[in-house]
Amino acid sequence: xxxxxxxxxxxxxxxGVMPTREMLEEMSTFNEQLIKDGxxxxxxGLQPTSKGVRLRFDAGRTTVTDGPFAETKxxxxxxxxxxxxxxxxxxxxxxxAPFDGGQxxxxxxxxxxxxxxxxxxxxxxxxxxxxxxxRKQ
Amino acid sequence: MSAGDLRPTISAIWRIxxxxxxxxxxxxxRDVGRAEEVAQDAFVSALTQWPDEGIPRNPGAWLMTVAxxxxxxxxxxxxxxxxxxxxLAHELAPEVFExxxxxxxxxxxxxxxxxxxxxxxxxxxxxxRVALTLKLLGGLTTAEIARAFLLSEPAIAQxxxxxxxxxxxARVPFEVPASKDRAARLASVLEAIYLIFxxxxxxxxxxxxxxxxxxxxxxxxxxxxxxxxxxxxEAHGLVALMEIHASRMRARVGPTGDxxxxxxxxRGKWDRLLIGRGLEALLRAxxxxxxxxxxxxxxxxxxxxxxxTPGDTDWQRIAALYDALVQLAPTPVVELNRAVAVGMAFxxxxxxxxxxxxxxxxxxxxxxxxxxxxxxLLFKLGRPxxxxxxxxxxAALAQNSRDRALLLARANECSAHPSTSSG
Numbered sequence: 001x002x003x004x005x006x007x008x009x010x011x012x013x014x015x016g017v018m019p020t021r022e023m024l025e026e027m028s029t030f031n032e033q034l035i036k037d038g039x040x041x042x043x044x045g046l047q048p049t050s051k052g053v054r055l056r057f058d059a060g061r062t063t064v065t066d067g068p069f070a071e072t073k074x075x076x077x078x079x080x081x082x083x084x085x086x087x088x089x090x091x092x093x094x095x096x097a098p099f100d101g102g103q104x105x106x107x108x109x110x111x112x113x114x115x116x117x118x119x120x121x122x123x124x125x126x127x128x129x130x131x132x133x134x135r136k137q
Numbered sequence: 138m139s140a141g142d143l144r145p146t147i148s149a150i151w152r153i154x155x156x157x158x159x160x161x162x163x164x165x166x167r168d169v170g171r172a173e174e175v176a177q178d179a180f181v182s183a184l185t186q187w188p189d190e191g192i193p194r195n196p197g198a199w200l201m202t203v204a205x206x207x208x209x210x211x212x213x214x215x216x217x218x219x220x221x222x223x224x225l226a227h228e229l230a231p232e233v234f235e236x237x238x239x240x241x242x243x244x245x246x247x248x249x250x251x252x253x254x255x256x257x258x259x260x261x262x263x264x265x266r267v268a269l270t271l272k273l274l275g276g277l278t279t280a281e282i283a284r285a286f287l288l289s290e291p292a293i294a295q296x297x298x299x300x301x302x303x304x305x306x307a308r309v310p311f312e313v314p315a316s317k318d319r320a321a322r323l324a325s326v327l328e329a330i331y332l333i334f335x336x337x338x339x340x341x342x343x344x345x346x347x348x349x350x351x352x353x354x355x356x357x358x359x360x361x362x363x364x365x366x367x368x369x370x371e372a373h374g375l376v377a378l379m380e381i382h383a384s385r386m387r388a389r390v391g392p393t394g395d396x397x398x399x400x401x402x403x404r405g406k407w408d409r410l411l412i413g414r415g416l417e418a419l420l421r422a423x424x425x426x427x428x429x430x431x432x433x434x435x436x437x438x439x440x441x442x443x444x445x446t447p448g449d450t451d452w453q454r455i456a457a458l459y460d461a462l463v464q465l466a467p468t469p470v471v472e473l474n475r476a477v478a479v480g481m482a483f484x485x486x487x488x489x490x491x492x493x494x495x496x497x498x499x500x501x502x503x504x505x506x507x508x509x510x511x512x513x514l515l516f517k518l519g520r521p522x523x524x525x526x527x528x529x530x531x532a533a534l535a536q537n538s539r540d541r542a543l544l545l546a547r548a549n550e551c552s553a554h555p556s557t558s559s560g
Contacts, residue, residue, distance in 0.1 A: 001353075035360075035364065036246075036361065036364055037153055037357075037361065038356070038357035038358065038359075038360040038361045038364075039153075041410060041411075041414065042410055081410060083353060083356075083357070084149075085149070085152055085350075085353075086145065086149055088145040088146050089149035089150075089152060089153065091146075091149075092146055092149045092150055092153075092196070093153070096194065096195065112349070112387070
């Protein structure tokens with residue numbers, strides 16, 4: 001299963017304050033381990049909402065509002081897409097994420113078709129495994 | 138906090154940390170089986186200590202320290218035994234080991250790579266390699282592996298015990314193979330990972346055909362391997378192949394659980410993130426030189442992934458990639474797939490000509506996809522009666538009930554069309 005780990009915005013992230021070199025290094029060490037362990041699929045930081053736009057849909061009308069947006073704590077400043085066996089696993093991993101100073105991150109499971117059911121493999125698909133099985137029979 | 142509350146957390150930690158522990162301990166103890174036991178002991182310590190003391194800030198390092206201490210004890214005890222038994226002045230100073238222990242996690246990548254090579258050693262059967270890889274590198278429990286393969290837990294446990302015994306008896310060294318063996322040994326590792334993936338992607342038996350858990354496990358171990366051997370094109374090729382195939386999981390089944398063929402899938406449901414990761418991995422493989430069998434299969438999968446609609450598929454390129462694949466892996470199944478691609482690129486008659494050559498191939502005698510492919514091509518050539526017979530033959534050979542149902546449905550479709558052939 002996959003999860004989005006959302007990094008909530010802060011006064012600093014909204015002000016466009018770039019992280020210190022030390023913070024960047026810690027983050028890249030943390031990410032490197034996530035990649036090494038085969039957990040991290042994607043991740044990025046987002047620019048402040050002052051550079052963002054909101055679209056609101058209502059009764060067939062769409063209104064466009066330029067950033068910045070006020071409710072800092074509700075905004076997203078970055079994200080990871082990670083894969084794990086359980087929520088506990090991801091929570092455990094992110095316990096050691098290099099944050100401090102009241103920073104909040106939020107872990108949300110991504111919808112997957114868990115009840116995939118089954119299916120016919122496509123004809124064009126190479127499947128040596130199956131053939132090997134049959135050779136043995 | 139009680140141990141019960143911590144159990145999910147600790148098992149989550151086990152999955153990620155146990156391969157590293159077992160890898161390091163295998164180097165120290167020179168025995169994968171004992172390494173796993175010591176790693177398990179360390180987790181038992183965690184289960185008893187963490188509820189009182191709290192989870193340490195770096196659980197992996199805590200476990201590694203405890204495990205290494207236990208390993209030292211074992212080594213010392215062994216040495217004492219050995220000395221007593223043989224009165225041999227075997228100069229194996231404990232300090233040497235101590236030194237290795239304080240070295241920290243420096244060599245952990247090397248240890249993990251060694252563990253992969255050992256778990257997939259050619260002295261083991263394919264089944265044993267698969268089970269050991271999931272157990273030691275995927276961090277799965279015996280029960281989880283048993284569930285994934287629809288086997289009983291004792292059966293899997295026995296398979297693993299036997300595999301460890303085989304490794305010990307064969308005195309398989311805990312090392313990355315030397316350059317002359319490396320290619321063959323790496324192929325053995327890649328094969329085990331691909332077998333796991335295939336078992337999850339299109340299971341060979343049972344009602345439930347897709348087991349996404351195994352797909353994720355294979356992808357994870359594959360990604361780890363590609364990081365450990367960044368210069369091996371085929372490792373990236375395999376990851377590319379798995380990522381791109383996995384990207385189609387959501388599109389492969391209809392609302393009623395019916396299978397959907399590649400060309401009929403809703404491409405909007407394809408997972409763009411995985412496609413992107415697959416294409417990146419393929420690019421890494423291509424940069425390392427000419428593509429091997431996995432890389433070529435990934436390149437074929439990429440042709441589909443890049444096509445916005447089935448009509449956009451570059452079948453000529455796919456046919457050319459199959460030509461290359463046939464050179465490297467001249468197996469009947471590859472030949473069969475080539476026939477499909479040629480049929481799409483240059484017409485059903487050209488495809489059928491290639492497929493017909495395979496009819497007498499003994500290894501394909503009970504392979505349902507051969508009659509299925511021939512049926513499809515015959516149908517396109519306006520020979521529904523022959524097509525029907527071939528679809529029925531394919532259905533009779535299919536091992537999976539869903540496959541069978543789909544093939545029978547296609548056989549019935551043939552009757553809806555007037556026969557233009559006397560055959």
